[in-house]
Amino acid sequence: MSSLAILPVELITSIISFSNDVSGLYGLTASCRLIHSLAHSRLYEVGRDSALAWAITHGKLDTLRLALNAGTVGLGIETLNRAAQHGHVDIVAELLSHETLRHDLLNFPSIRRAFSPVYLACAAGHRAVVELFLSLDGIEVDRP
Secondary structure, eight states: OOOGGGSOHHHHHHHHHHOOOHHHHHHHHTTOHHHHHHHHHHHHHHTHHHHHHHHHHHTOHHHHHHHHHHOOSOOOHHHHHHHHHHTOHHHHHHHHHSTTSOGGGTTSOOSSSSSOHHHHHHHTTOHHHHHHHHTSTTOOTTOO
């Protein structure tokens, strides 16, 4: 039986770098340990947005970090809103510490929703997340 694993590592890495299909990359990572170790980070690069959303929803800090490290796109307020609504304080803290999150947007509602992340965390009853937001400088509590 032939396998990609018999190819030189440089060639496998080159093949992986040209793949932009999440399901194809996932199949590659499941094929053998060598290819998994080579393709794993590319999977997070290609599927960054879905991995980021999944990590926020399910409170998976390691997955969040992998997704954040894989991408160069700045984090928007929608990402923080999702985290505030789900209430995973460690996820919110990690997002707040990320250099691409614009802290000046924390007081303003997002385009899709008319509420700020602080309001969304309050409405969902996530006290620890609210306390984290309130510990930040410049947070306005009298805004929706």
